[in-house]
Amino acid sequence: MGRMALREGATRLFVLALSVAGWLAPAAAAEERRTEISALASRIEALPDRSRLLFDLTGLPPVTAYPVANPPRIIVDLPQVLFRMEANAGLSPGDKLIKSYRYGIFAPGRSRVVIDLTGPAKILKADSEVAPGGPRLVIELAPTSAAYFAVTAAEQARRQPADPPPAILPPQAAKLSTDKPMVVIDPGHGGVDMGATGRHGELEKDVVLEFARALRHKIEAGGRARVLLTRDHDMFLPLAERVRIARENNASLFVSVHADTLAAAHVEGATVYTVSERASDAEAARMAEKENLADQAAGLESKADADEVGDILFELTRRETRSYSRQFSHSLISFWKEVGALNKNPNRSAGFVVLKAFDVPSVLLELGYLSSDKDLARLTSQDWREHAAQKTAEAVDAFISERSREARAPADNPSGAARPQ
Numbered sequence: 001m002g003r004m005a006l007r008e009g010a011t012r013l014f015v016l017a018l019s020v021a022g023w024l025a026p027a028a029a030a031e032e033r034r035t036e037i038s039a040l041a042s043r044i045e046a047l048p049d050r051s052r053l054l055f056d057l058t059g060l061p062p063v064t065a066y067p068v069a070n071p072p073r074i075i076v077d078l079p080q081v082l083f084r085m086e087a088n089a090g091l092s093p094g095d096k097l098i099k100s101y102r103y104g105i106f107a108p109g110r111s112r113v114v115i116d117l118t119g120p121a122k123i124l125k126a127d128s129e130v131a132p133g134g135p136r137l138v139i140e141l142a143p144t145s146a147a148y149f150a151v152t153a154a155e156q157a158r159r160q161p162a163d164p165p166p167a168i169l170p171p172q173a174a175k176l177s178t179d180k181p182m183v184v185i186d187p188g189h190g191g192v193d194m195g196a197t198g199r200h201g202e203l204e205k206d207v208v209l210e211f212a213r214a215l216r217h218k219i220e221a222g223g224r225a226r227v228l229l230t231r232d233h234d235m236f237l238p239l240a241e242r243v244r245i246a247r248e249n250n251a252s253l254f255v256s257v258h259a260d261t262l263a264a265a266h267v268e269g270a271t272v273y274t275v276s277e278r279a280s281d282a283e284a285a286r287m288a289e290k291e292n293l294a295d296q297a298a299g300l301e302s303k304a305d306a307d308e309v310g311d312i313l314f315e316l317t318r319r320e321t322r323s324y325s326r327q328f329s330h331s332l333i334s335f336w337k338e339v340g341a342l343n344k345n346p347n348r349s350a351g352f353v354v355l356k357a358f359d360v361p362s363v364l365l366e367l368g369y370l371s372s373d374k375d376l377a378r379l380t381s382q383d384w385r386e387h388a389a390q391k392t393a394e395a396v397d398a399f400i401s402e403r404s405r406e407a408r409a410p411a412d413n414p415s416g417a418a419r420p421q
């Protein structure tokens, strides 16, 4: 090929590239595509003196890693990295130092790897580099003393603000010219926090998101309420953020959707939880404890929740809200009898952080157990999901109708219409 033809070819290619870029539209979108890095696979190499965790990448992101105590973990912060690999790859890597690891989106534009340790470890290396096989993320850890780990974790905790990044803007419902009540549905977990896992790699965060979407569809079809999902994709969301979304959108009802696992594979069926100071039973206490660890799963420090107390109006509102929550819980259970997949003891309560909005009636619907073959078959069946979502939507409709009827006819409200003298 002559020089002329070569130049002509190059020019044509350049023009083609320009016009393709033109179709693909906004420069920002093109920029995003260029900078988004994917992780394709991960593995652990156990060396005599250290454990090396590797992720194969498509680019070289900046890496920040630090230890977090109680329990001992290593957090690896990255810009948004798309994890195009099996979500349960890090569940039981069989390493002597790395108990398990999780990864996913942590906040908009940010991804995170959380490494659960078997004991205190120090970070020898945490970086992205070009290896013969291509770019990769390398994290090298070695055992260390408990004292050294405690000191570095405490230093880190001082440097990092205790609170999560959430530059997350809470989803705001579109302001419509309608006064329909708002129902906030909260698919549990997400992103780096996977929740419970099934035997064949089924993930609670995916199962509950699918159910939440089906439920939104059914409620909207009923036409009585507007619906907002706290998350509509695979993203981490702190517990407090979920509560905030319900409150800031003046929700009339908040339904958090979960699915559990148990060692006892015969335990099956759905359970509806409400919040209470004292757990209804040991199983409910265990559940609340586990679900309240969601923030910790994403590497946040767990904080003791400061209950707001003392204000009489606050107390009265909270008492009324809890009574509405129990009312909805009973109704939901009776609608679910038609679904035919209830736990033996479906009505329980415990101290769930996510149910603590003092002015929004809130329940946690545990769809079933990923550890039960029967539940797993139900939870992964589209027919079952549609039917269960339909019955849940009917319970929501009944609750919303009852509340608006009460609001229209405040007959028992002594502060209402003046009584005849």
Ligand SMILES: [Zn+2]
Residues within 6 Å of the ligand: 188, 189, 195, 196, 204, 258, 259, 260, 291
């Ligand atoms: Zn859960």
